Amino acid sequence: xTNKIVLGLVLGGILGILDGLTAWFTxxxxxxxxxxxxGSTLKGIIAGVLIGVFARKVNSLPLGIVxxxxxxxxxxxxxxxxxxxxxxxxxxxxxxxxxxIVGYATQKYGASTQLQRT
Amino acid sequence: MKFLTDPVVARLQxxxxxxxxxxxxxxxxxxxxxxxxxxxxxxxxxxxxRSVALKVxxxxxxxxxxxxxxxQEAIVLAxxxxxxxxxxxxxxxxxxxxxxxxxxxxxxxxxxxxxxRLPLRQRLQLFQRVAEPLAFAHSRGIIHRDLKPRxxxxxxxxxxxxxxxxxxxxxxxGDPSPAxxxxxxxxxxxDASGAPSVEALASEKSPTAHGAVLGTPGFMSPEQERGDxxxxxQRTDVFALGAILQSMLEEQPGSPPAxxxxxxxxxxxxxxxxARYASVEKMSADVGxxxxxxxxxxxxxxxxxxxxxxxxxxxxxxxxxxxYLFMRLLFILFSRH
Numbered sequence: 054x055t056n057k058i059v060l061g062l063v064l065g066g067i068l069g070i071l072d073g074l075t076a077w078f079t080x081x082x083x084x085x086x087x088x089x090x091x092g093s094t095l096k097g098i099i100a101g102v103l104i105g106v107f108a109r110k111v112n113s114l115p116l117g118i119v120x121x122x123x124x125x126x127x128x129x130x131x132x133x134x135x136x137x138x139x140x141x142x143x144x145x146x147x148x149x150x151x152x153x154i155v156g157y158a159t160q161k162y163g164a165s166t167q168l169q170r171t
Numbered sequence: 172m173k174f175l176t177d178p179v180v181a182r183l184q185x186x187x188x189x190x191x192x193x194x195x196x197x198x199x200x201x202x203x204x205x206x207x208x209x210x211x212x213x214x215x216x217x218x219x220x221r222s223v224a225l226k227v228x229x230x231x232x233x234x235x236x237x238x239x240x241x242x243q244e245a246i247v248l249a250x251x252x253x254x255x256x257x258x259x260x261x262x263x264x265x266x267x268x269x270x271x272x273x274x275x276x277x278x279x280x281x282x283x284x285x286x287x288r289l290p291l292r293q294r295l296q297l298f299q300r301v302a303e304p305l306a307f308a309h310s311r312g313i314i315h316r317d318l319k320p321r322x323x324x325x326x327x328x329x330x331x332x333x334x335x336x337x338x339x340x341x342x343x344x345g346d347p348s349p350a351x352x353x354x355x356x357x358x359x360x361x362d363a364s365g366a367p368s369v370e371a372l373a374s375e376k377s378p379t380a381h382g383a384v385l386g387t388p389g390f391m392s393p394e395q396e397r398g399d400x401x402x403x404x405q406r407t408d409v410f411a412l413g414a415i416l417q418s419m420l421e422e423q424p425g426s427p428p429a430x431x432x433x434x435x436x437x438x439x440x441x442x443x444x445x446a447r448y449a450s451v452e453k454m455s456a457d458v459g460x461x462x463x464x465x466x467x468x469x470x471x472x473x474x475x476x477x478x479x480x481x482x483x484x485x486x487x488x489x490x491x492x493x494x495y496l497f498m499r500l501l502f503i504l505f506s507r508h
Contacts, residue, residue: 068495078503143502150498154491161488 057163061105061155062098068151069097079143092136096128096148101155108159117160118153125152190227191267197225205229208237208337213276216260223260227271238270244337245272247313255304257324257332277332283320286419291428294419295458300331302412302455308333309405309451312342316403318411319390320418340403390414393442406447409454413439413447416458431461434470 055063073093076082082089104121111117129148133141175183188210192199196218203211209226216223228241245262252258262272279285282301286294301323308315315322317338324332392410394402417436420428435457441447448454457467464484466472472480482489 075499075503146498147495147502150491150495154488154495157491158488 055163056105057108057159057165058102058105060163061101061103061108061159063101064158065097065099065101065104065151065155066094067097068154069094069100072097072147072151075147092132096132097151097155100124100128100148100152101159104152104155105159105163108156108163109165112160112165114157114160117156119156121152121154121156121159122149123152125149125155128152187230190225190265190269190271192225192265194266197223197273199225206335206337209241214273216273222276223273224276225271225273227265228269230267230269240337241270241272244339247336247339247341248272248274251304251308251311251313251336253304253307255300255331255333256308256336257334277324277326277334279324279326279330279332281321282323282325282331282415283418283422285325286422291420292462295432295462297325297329297331298412298416298419299455299458300329301333301415302451302458304331304333305408305412306451306455308339309408314340314342314403314405315408315411316340316395317387317390318408318415319387320415323415340400342404392444394444402444404444405450406444409439409447409451410441412451412454413437429461430476431467431470431472432458435461435467438469 070090070093073086073090076086076089076093100121103124104117107120108117111120126145126149129145130141132148133144188202189199190210190212192214196216197214198217200213200215200222203213203224205211206226208228210229212225212227214223214225215221226241226244228238242262245259248257248259249262257277258275260273260275263270265271282297286297289297305315305318313336315333315336315338317335318333322333322335324334326332388396390411392403392407395407413436416432416439420432420436435454438446438457439448439454448457453468457469460467464480466477466480
């Protein structure tokens with residue numbers, strides 16, 4: 054079974070790419086698409102790893118979802134506030150949603166036990 | 172000449188049926204039921220002040236061979252110390268010469284009555300609990316040979332007990348399909364503690380001759396129906412378990428059982444012994460996989476069935492992803508206007 058951190062990293066990365074690609078539908082930012090996809094993917098990966106580490110330490114579905122939601126929303130807020138200077142709803146809502154999905158997935162799936170060296 | 176009236180005859184028959192417990196620690200309380208060779212009484216153990224069940228050889232069918240079979244049943248039960256197998260407390264011969272053994276009095280319902288109001292999931296979980304003591308018995312080389320819902324009791328706390336080991340077969344060690352060795356008219360050899368060893372029982376000459384049919388129709392495997400004793404092994408009990416599972420599914424109100432479950436029954440009840448599950452554990456594991464939303468070994472599902480199973484297994488994740496996609500769609504639509 055996949056490690057929870059790896060699961061968070063992969064899932065956060067994939068959802069981050071998809072999240073960034075949807076910027077293509079907003080004509081005003083279409084010329085910045087590559088930068089948005091890159092930033093969104095990086096944000097997804099960071100969120101995924103943090104949520105995966107949390108899932109490995111804390112075994113609780115509600116807490117995992119709340120933590121994922123909070124991390125996703127916070128990272129999205131950083132992007133909206135310091136990089137995009139606006140588009141709060143368009144960036145923070147999907148970001149929080151991605152965090153929520155990763156939070157749920159890392160609690161529900163993935164191996165939490167660490168292999169011990171003998 | 173005066174003839175006895177029917178009530179008088181019935182009374183005399185009841186008196187004859189009542190075991191003579193004088194001089195023993197037991198006192199009969201009430202008649203519980205009658206099996207093929209024995210009568211079961213609820214009794215009181217006056218020394219330990221507790222209720223027990225006494226299985227006594229019935230007066231009409233008393234013979235050396237049946238007495239040995241009843242004693243064999245007690246010995247087999249005594250060897251099978253497991254929470255799912257009714258424990259034996261005592262065994263011997265009553266003052267009237269009848270063989271008996273004393274066991275725990277099990278309160279509860281038979282499996283067929285217990286499952287009447289249970290939903291499918293709980294029925295399957297119960298089935299898995301039935302498999303546990305059976306797997307234990309098989310690991311000790313003992314085949315039940317008469318499994319059916321009426322021989323399985325479910326206690327008030329949900330505990331499962333397999334009853335009536337009167338037809339049990341003791342397998343020879345290391346022999347996957349040994350000759351029968353279950354009942355003998357002679358006293359079995361004894362181990363260091365003075366008790367007959369299971370190995371000794373297995374090696375004894377069997378009165379269950381080749382061609383003798385033992386079991387219950389509907390739950391009896393083809394090899395049992397043929398009286399082919401040499402072919403009987405743990406897969407004989409797998410067949411009966413398949414029939415039990417099928418009866419548990421048939422009594423389920425509402426929608427018909429899933430194809431995967433029907434396939435599990437079909438595999439367990441295969442006429443070909445080699446096509447059945449190799450062990451009770453493997454069958455129980457397949458039922459467990461069904462409960463966990465995993466594919467079962469007995470059934471190859473098509474793409475649609477696989478997708479439906481995966482979606483229903485990961486319902487929340489699918490809903491979350493759909494919600495995310497829906498939200499994205501809304502953003503795209505609003506950004507265009």
